[in-house]
Amino acid sequence: xxxxxxxxxxxxxxxxxxxxxxxxxxxxxxxxxxxxxxxxxxxxxxxxxxxxxxxxxxxxxxxxxxxxxxxxxxxxxxxxxxxxxxxxxxxxxxxxxxxxxxxxxxxxxxxxxxxxxxxxxxxxxxxxxxxxxxxxxxxxxxxxxxxxxxxxxxxxxxxxxxxxxxxxxxxxxxxxxxxxxxxxxxxxxxxxxxxxxxxxxxxxxxxxxxxxxxxxxxxxxxxxxxxxxxxxxxxxxxxxxxxxxxxxxxxxxxxxxxxxxxxxxxxxxxxxxxxxxxxxxxxxxxxxxxxxxxxxxxxxxxxxxxxxxxxxxxxxxxxxxxxxxxxxxxxxxxxxxxxxxxxxxxxxxxxxxxxxxxxxxxxxxxxxxxxxxxxxxxxxxxxxxxxxxxxxxxxxxxxxxxxxxxxxxxxxxxxxxxxxxxxxxxxxxxxxxxxxxxx
Amino acid sequence: xxxxxxxxxxxxxxxxxxxxxxxxxxxxxxxxxxxxxxxxxxxxxxxxxxxxxxxxxxxxxxxxxxxxxxxxxxxxxxxxxxxxxxxxxxxxxxxxxxxxxxxxxxxxxxxxxxxxxxxxxxxxxxxxxxxxxxxxxxxxxxxxxxxxxxxxxxxxxxxxxxxxxxxxxxxxxxxxxxxxxxxxxxxxxxxxxxxxxxxxxxxxxxxxxxxxxxxxxxxxxxxxxxxxxxxxxxxxxxxxxxxxxxxxxxxxxxxxxxxxxxxxxxxxxxxxxxxxxxxxxxxxxxxxxxxxxxxxxxxxxxxxxxxxxxxxxxxxxxxxxxxxxxxxxxxxxxxxxxxxxxxxxxxxxxxxxxxxxxxxxxxxxxxxxxxxxxxxxxxxxxxxxxxxxxxxxxxxxxxxxxxxxxxxxxxxxxxxxxxxxxxxxxxxxxxxxxxxxxx
Numbered sequence: 101x102x103x104x105x106x107x108x109x110x111x112x113x114x115x116x117x118x119x120x121x122x123x124x125x126x127x128x129x130x131x132x133x134x135x136x137x138x139x140x141x142x143x144x145x146x147x148x149x150x151x152x153x154x155x156x157x158x159x160x161x162x163x164x165x166x167x168x169x170x171x172x173x174x175x176x177x178x179x180x181x182x183x184x185x186x187x188x189x190x191x192x193x194x195x196x197x198x199x200x201x202x203x204x205x206x207x208x209x210x211x212x213x214x215x216x217x218x219x220x221x222x223x224x225x226x227x228x229x230x231x232x233x234x235x236x237x238x239x240x241x242x243x244x245x246x247x248x249x250x251x252x253x254x255x256x257x258x259x260x261x262x263x264x265x266x267x268x269x270x271x272x273x274x275x276x277x278x279x280x281x282x283x284x285x286x287x288x289x290x291x292x293x294x295x296x297x298x299x300x301x302x303x304x305x306x307x308x309x310x311x312x313x314x315x316x317x318x319x320x321x322x323x324x325x326x327x328x329x330x331x332x333x334x335x336x337x338x339x340x341x342x343x344x345x346x347x348x349x350x351x352x353x354x355x356x357x358x359x360x361x362x363x364x365x366x367x368x369x370x371x372x373x374x375x376x377x378x379x380x381x382x383x384x385x386x387x388x389x390x391x392x393x394x395x396x397x398x399x400x401x402x403x404x405x406x407x408x409x410x411x412x413x414x415x416x417x418x419x420x421x422x423x424x425x426x427x428x429x430x431x432x433x434x435x436x437x438x439x440x441x442x443x444x445x446x447x448x449x450x451x452x453x454x455x456x457x458x459x460x461x462x463x464x465x466x467x468x469x470x471x472x473x474x475x476x477x478x479x480x481x482x483x484x485x486x487x488x489x490x491x492x493x494x495x496x497x498x499x500x501x502x503x504x505x506x507x508x509x510x511x512x513x514x515x516x517x518x519x520x521x522x523x524x525x526x527x528x529x530x531x532x533x534x535x536x537x538x539x
Numbered sequence: 540x541x542x543x544x545x546x547x548x549x550x551x552x553x554x555x556x557x558x559x560x561x562x563x564x565x566x567x568x569x570x571x572x573x574x575x576x577x578x579x580x581x582x583x584x585x586x587x588x589x590x591x592x593x594x595x596x597x598x599x600x601x602x603x604x605x606x607x608x609x610x611x612x613x614x615x616x617x618x619x620x621x622x623x624x625x626x627x628x629x630x631x632x633x634x635x636x637x638x639x640x641x642x643x644x645x646x647x648x649x650x651x652x653x654x655x656x657x658x659x660x661x662x663x664x665x666x667x668x669x670x671x672x673x674x675x676x677x678x679x680x681x682x683x684x685x686x687x688x689x690x691x692x693x694x695x696x697x698x699x700x701x702x703x704x705x706x707x708x709x710x711x712x713x714x715x716x717x718x719x720x721x722x723x724x725x726x727x728x729x730x731x732x733x734x735x736x737x738x739x740x741x742x743x744x745x746x747x748x749x750x751x752x753x754x755x756x757x758x759x760x761x762x763x764x765x766x767x768x769x770x771x772x773x774x775x776x777x778x779x780x781x782x783x784x785x786x787x788x789x790x791x792x793x794x795x796x797x798x799x800x801x802x803x804x805x806x807x808x809x810x811x812x813x814x815x816x817x818x819x820x821x822x823x824x825x826x827x828x829x830x831x832x833x834x835x836x837x838x839x840x841x842x843x844x845x846x847x848x849x850x851x852x853x854x855x856x857x858x859x860x861x862x863x864x865x866x867x868x869x870x871x872x873x874x875x876x877x878x879x880x881x882x883x884x885x886x887x888x889x890x891x892x893x894x895x896x897x898x899x900x901x902x903x904x905x906x907x908x909x910x911x912x913x914x915x916x917x918x919x920x921x922x923x924x925x926x927x928x929x930x931x932x933x934x935x936x937x938x939x940x941x942x943x944x945x946x947x948x949x950x951x952x953x954x955x956x957x958x959x960x961x962x963x964x965x966x967x968x969x970x971x972x973x974x975x976x977x978x
Contacts, residue, residue: 129693129840139760139883140692235690241841243682243690250689251674251682253579254568254861321578384847401568401858402680402848408823409844419840422693436875444578 111146112429113178117170117195118185119152119159122209122236125418126183126425127161137422141429149173151186174199181428183421184208193217200224200232205428205437207421209236215310215326218317222441231431231438233424238311239264239393241416242409243423248318248397249439255399257319260358261535262395263388264311266412267302268334268354270294272376273389276351279339294391304333305374308356315395316358316372321445324358324372330452332375341530344462344501347490350378351386355535361450369450375533378460383536453510458487458534460503461512463519464526467498471524475500478522482515483507503534550585551868552617556609556634557624558591558598561648561675564857565622565864566600576861580868588612590625613638620867622860623647632656639663639671644867644876646860648675654749654765657756661880670870670877672863677750678703678832680855681848682862687757687836688878694838696758699797700974701834702827703750705851706741707773707793709733711815712828715790718778733830743772744813747795754834755797755811760884763797763811769891771814780969783901783940786929789817790825794974800889808889814972817899822975892949897926897973899942900951902958903965906937910963914939917961921954922946942973 106112114130116123130137130147138144150161151170159166167173174182174195182199184206186192192213199206201224208214214221214237225232235245239262248257263269267289274285286303289295301307309329316324334354345352354376361369379386384406388394393411398404410416431437465471472489479486485505492499504512512531519525545551553569555562569576569586577583589600590609598605606612613621613634621638623645625631631652638645640663647653653660653676664671674684678701687696702708706728713724725742728734740746748768755763773793784791798810818825823845827833832850837843849855870876904910911928918925924944931938943951951970958964 125840133693133695136695136884137693140881241838242844243686246685246690247682250866251685251859251862253865254572254576254863255858256572256575399680399858401564401854401861403852403855405681405846405848407844407846410842413842415840416842419694419838420690422840423690424693426692427689430878431875434875436870436873439869442579445575 106143106433111144112141112432113146113148113176113180114183114425115148115151115173115176115179115181116183116185117151117173117192118187119150120185120187121414122417122421123150123185125414126185126421129418129422137426140426142433143429145425145429148176148179170195171198174204175202179204180432181205181207181425183425184210185421186210189213189216196221197224200228200230203228203230205231205233205432207233207424207428209234209417209421211237211307211310211314215313218325218441219323226440229437231428233428233438234314235424236417236420238314239395239407240409240411240413241419242393242395242407242411244315244395244407245318247407248315249442252397252399252402255401257397257399258360259398260315260319260395261385262315262356262393263353263385264356264393264395264411265302265308265354266391266393267295267299268308269388269393270391271303272334272337272352272354275337275339276342279342281339282335282337303335305331305354308354308374312356312358312372312374315356316370318442319358320360320370320447321442322370322447323443324370324449328372328449330373330375334376336530337376338530341462341532344460344490344492345378347492348378348488348503350380350534352376352532353379353385355379355385357535361455368447370447371450371452371455373452373455377533377535379536385536453508456506456508458504458506458537459512460501460532460534461516461528462530463500463528465498465500466524466526467495468524471500474522474524475502475519478518479504479515482511482518484511484515545582545872550583551580551871552585552587552615552619553622553864554587554590554612554615554618554620555622555624556590556612556631557626558589559624559626560853561856561860562589562624564853565624565860568857568861576865579865581872582868584864584868587615587618609634610637613643614641618643619871620644620646620864622864623649624860625649628652628655635660636663639667639669642667642669644670644672644871646672646863646867648673648856648860650676650746650749650753654752657764657880658762665879668876670867672867672877673753674863675856675859677753678834678846679848679850679852680858681832681834681846681850683754683834683846684757686846687754688881691836691838691841694840696836696838697799698837699754699758699834700824701754701795701832702792702824703795703832703834703850704741704747704793705830705832706734706738707747708827708832709830710742711773711776711791711793714776714778715781718781720778721774721776742774744770744793747793747813751795751797751811751813754795755809757881758797759799759809759886760881761809761886762882763809763888767811767888769812769814773815775969776815777969780901780971783899783929783931784817786931787817787927787942789819789973791815791971792818792824792827794818794824796974800894807886809886810889810894812891812894816972816974818975824975892947895945895947897943897945897976898951899940899971899973900955900967901969902939902967904937904939905963905965906934907963910939913961913963914941914958917957918943918954921950921957923950923954
């Protein structure tokens with residue numbers, strides 16, 4: 101804590117676990133920016149080792165730095181900061197806990213780990229009074245964690261809404277532009293390196309949900325895990341949805357939304373949810389294209405803030421990791437530590453059924469007089485107020501596109517079930533939410 | 540440093556100097572958010588006093604809190620953090636130095652003070668190992684200082700370009716929309732509370748230059764003061780400039796630009812400059828309208844990041860101030876301190892004449908054959924390559940609008956002097972830079 105052991109001659113030791121896209125960039129920066137890093141930390145950063153799975157591959161690294169024994173590397177006495185970039189959950193969990201419990205600060209980009217085990221990790225950091233930093237876990241290079249935990253520490257956050265998954269944003273942006281269908285576009289994303297061989301974690305919203313859990317935890321000073329997040333993926337989105345969205349002046353984005361839900365007379369609750377939603381073209385998130393990420397924060401005094409940049413990729417993510425490494429190293433040298441976990445508010449999660457949003461309902465209908473009034477009557481009967489209705493196509497291609505005012509998930513579900521019973525309605529082809537508008 | 544004197548029962552004392560737009564919001568938050576602030580700090584924040592110029596005015600405050608003796612308030616033993624929101628330079632300088640040298644951390648929103656006296660203040664903070672925070676000094680509620688000093692601490696910043704003055708952005712946005720002239724729009728801005736009675740600091744770019752100095756200092760780890768910043772205001776911008784800009788697919792914005800200027804074979808230099816410039820409509824800064832602020836940061840690994848939000852106003856600025864207060868208070872409780880001044884790189888300022896940019900030159904010309912070739916010859920003779928030429932109007936209203944490729948300020952100035960000698964050229968009515976494009 102006093103920093104007596106560090107100084108101009110006494111370096112801060114860094115271990116890097118994992119040498120993939122991000123790990124290799126972190127090592128490159130550590131090796132190239134020696135002087136700048138030393139000046140910024142107040143002591144040299146010394147790379148003590150790199151843990152890899154297969155040491156036999158030639159990576160052009162000094163062989164003395166490379167090890168397959170991550171555990172031994174983490175526990176070396178001359179390692180002060182452990183950078184975890186392995187991916188997965190169980191192995192990194194063990195290594196991070198080992199590092200924290202032996203008094204080392206940890207920097208990780210592992211959102212899955214954090215969103216599952218944040219409590220355990222935070223307590224281990226607390227017990228040894230060390231830093232656990234994870235700026236790179238959400239939105240890559242974009243500073244989001246630090247602004248939320250530090251810059252907005254004197255404000256009250258109402259809402260965080262972001263595009264935090266580059267793969268799905270690439271796919272949706274491409275579908276919006278080309279009119280191609282989901283399967284085709286996913287294949288194209290894979291060919292161009294924007295989608296993994298198994299894209300499930302991205303396209304079904306697991307990655308975005310893990311990030312939503314992290315954002316909700318820090319924005320609302322509560323523990324939120326990935327399983328608390330309502331999650332819908334993008335695989336059911338059709339070219340017709342985009343056509344209808346465009347006709348309404350909207351596009352479709354996969355959003356991670358964390359909201360403070362006021363309870364009149366009671367304690368606020370938290371809504372954390374991930375789903376594809378219509379967003380008006382005029383909304384700042386609508387223009388975030390391709391693999392970019394953006395996060396919009398709404399706070400009581402700050403108003404609306406937006407953060408935009410590259411949400412993935414080796415170098416951008418390494419930039420966020422290295423910012424954390426420098427801050428953790430400064431704390432090793434100067435004493436003190438960064439913000440710890442803040443969970444005092446301990447707000448409950450509101451179920452998705454309690455969260456009113458606007459809806460977009462796309463249905464195939466018979467091309468007959470009376471359809472509109474029959475459909476409108478079902479909405480009215482369930483207390484769901486209609487904002488606009490459009491009739492599209494004709495004959496067997498006839499469709500009705502309804503946009504509602506704010507309604508609860510449960511009222512909308514009941515409406516959709518009733519619509520599906522109507523003789524006139526061939527199928528309700530999609531139900532999406534509309535975000536970023538009022539009422 | 541050990542934090543032994545703080546804890547659940549031992550509050551962190553806060554003094555607020557100034558009770559204007561921002562000061563009153565800071566006091567409101569301190570009084571309304573007692574529980575949240577205590578949880579976030581780890582000890583209660585106690586408001587010890589508010590220094591005002593005239594204590595006789597009724598502000599609805601507990602009279603025991605109000606004092607006209609700012610100096611005595613600053614030096615009270617039970618004050619740990621001083622929040623300086625007075626404005627001006629000399630008085631705040633004395634008070635901030637008194638606070639720092641008696642071991643109190645300081646939070647200030649005073650860009651003029653910082654851009655003139657940053658060295659002296661930083662040294663006083665260093666001598667007593669206390670925090671000097673100033674997130675609110677640049678771009679109000681938008682976290683910019685903390686991302687630059689912390690999140691990007693492991694990266695190399697190439698460029699920071701921002702719209703950081705709300706008054707001029709309001710005026711330019713309105714001129715762009717309405718076609719009204721500068722004087723009229725300034726008067727309107729005054730009526731609506733967006734311009735001061737004496738608008739000089741805003742419209743002549745002094746405020747933007749102070750902020751550019753602060754941004755350049757922290758982005759490039761060097762001391763940059765306001766007088767190092769090349770500065771041009773917006774008062775000469777005409778409706779014709781906007782007309783021509785729109786015809787080119789551009790708008791006009793007052794930009795604060797801080798750039799790393801590579802010197803092949805030598806040390807990098809810094810360019811810091813404020814001027815109105817044409818910005819392509821497709822550039823992220825082009826859509827920042829009204830009193831909003833935005834800052835774009837380009838870094839080697841992070842790539843391009845953008846931060847957007849409310850750059851002024853009592854509550855948004857107070858949000859940034861309170862974030863700093865909470866961080867400074869945490870450090871008082873836990874020991875440690877935030878990032879200190881970093882000036883190790885000590886880069887020199889490059890004179891504006893050395894900075895190549897693209898230019899937009901608007902001239903009144905005789906409506907005759909041969910004008911274009913005579914004008915083009917002058918550009919060629921001075922080594923300034925033309926990108927596009929547009930002829931606008933006719934007869935006595937005939938104009939030529941030239942957009943150049945990248946040229947040095949000195950080559951362009953020589954060209955303009957030569958153009959003014961040409962018989963065909965009645966007047967060079969404006970010379971503006973074009974930013975946000977390549978070549």
